[in-house]
Amino acid sequence: MGKQMTEMLKGTLEGIVLAILSGRSAYGYEITAWLRDQGFSDIAEGTIYALLVRIEQRGLVDVEKVPSDKGPPRKVYSLNDQGREYLEEFWRTWSFLAERLEQLREGGR
Amino acid sequence: MGKQMTEMLKGTLEGIVLAILSGRSAYGYEITAWLRDQGFSDIAEGTIYALLVRIEQRGLVDVEKVPSDKGPPRKVYSLNDQGREYLEEFWRTWSFLAERLEQLREGGR
DNA sequence: TCAGCTATTTAGCGCTACTATGTACCAGTA
DNA sequence: TACTGGTACATAGTAGCGCTAAATAGCTGA
Numbered sequence: 001m002g003k004q005m006t007e008m009l010k011g012t013l014e015g016i017v018l019a020i021l022s023g024r025s026a027y028g029y030e031i032t033a034w035l036r037d038q039g040f041s042d043i044a045e046g047t048i049y050a051l052l053v054r055i056e057q058r059g060l061v062d063v064e065k066v067p068s069d070k071g072p073p074r075k076v077y078s079l080n081d082q083g084r085e086y087l088e089e090f091w092r093t094w095s096f097l098a099e100r101l102e103q104l105r106e107g108g109r
Numbered sequence: 110m111g112k113q114m115t116e117m118l119k120g121t122l123e124g125i126v127l128a129i130l131s132g133r134s135a136y137g138y139e140i141t142a143w144l145r146d147q148g149f150s151d152i153a154e155g156t157i158y159a160l161l162v163r164i165e166q167r168g169l170v171d172v173e174k175v176p177s178d179k180g181p182p183r184k185v186y187s188l189n190d191q192g193r194e195y196l197e198e199f200w201r202t203w204s205f206l207a208e209r210l211e212q213l214r215e216g217g218r
Numbered sequence: 219t220c221a222g223c224t225a226t227t228t229a230g231c232g233c234t235a236c237t238a239t240g241t242a243c244c245a246g247t248a
Numbered sequence: 249t250a251c252t253g254g255t256a257c258a259t260a261g262t263a264g265c266g267c268t269a270a271a272t273a274g275c276t277g278a
Contacts, residue, residue: 004120004202007234010265011116012206019213029225038209047266049226054265071224072274091214093113097121098207100147104128105200116265119234138256156235158257163234180255181243 013043015090017051018079021061022087025078028052052077060086122152124199126160127188130170131196134187137161161186169195 020031032048052075055061060083064076079087129140141157161184164170169192173185188196 002202004199006266007120008202008206010119011113016213044267070275090113093111093117094210097117101203104125115235153236
């Protein structure tokens with residue numbers, strides 16, 4: 001991943017994961033695989049797991065341990081009400097930033 | 110500024126400043142004022158100056174000291190060829206991220 | 219038995235924005 | 249003259265986040 005992308009993901013990756021979880025519950029390995037599929041070529045697994053720990057500690061998600069028939073048990077995360085609220089706030093922040101950026105791209109100031 | 114915004118600015122603020130400079134040359138104080146005008150309510154002055162030092166050291170901008178009649182001399186920055194290239198790379202990275210985010214917002218995955 | 223996929227965890231690092239503070243030039247004014 | 253306030257830049261220290269790297273563990277098939 002380029003350095004620019006790495007820096008840009010700070011703050012947005014969290015929103016991305018929350019947005020994924022707003023669609024449906026998921027576990028770390030799955031999320032990582034999906035992101036890679038979407039073109040986030042080398043998002044480190046460690047990054048996602050650390051992020052999940054963080055949002056769990058902040059109380060944005062609920063966690064359930066579910067046995068897997070292909071390996072060790074999965075930790076399945078689902079967005080709770082607080083998480084949903086936080087996600088909306090994220091979209092507002094994102095929108096603001098995206099608008100400013102689009103203006104800059106077109107207008108050249 | 111909210112914590113979300115602070116994190117989200119990492120990586121994008123640099124692009125924002127470069128985009129401003131692609132329109133025309135500017136100095137730190139001016140850029141800070143303009144950003145505040147645009148709604149980036151409490152971007153710290155220190156942040157911009159540190160950022161400008163960084164992009165100068167990376168050779169993305171040229172600098173010229175210009176006397177001011179209202180205070181100490183200004184350090185006027187202008188984007189050079191390397192900076193322009195870097196800015197294009199920034200827009201590519203940004204576009205990729207923005208597309209993914211828009212998809213997530215609509216599709217819900 | 220061992221390789222390989224699934225699945226999670228964590229210590230340490232680098233980078234960036236923020237906080238806080240200091241320096242310095244100039245104009246207007248009391 | 250001294251003081252205030254706007255203009256303008258610089259920088260040391262802090263916090264947060266994504267990455268690197270390495271470890272652990274369950275399961276399956278050769």
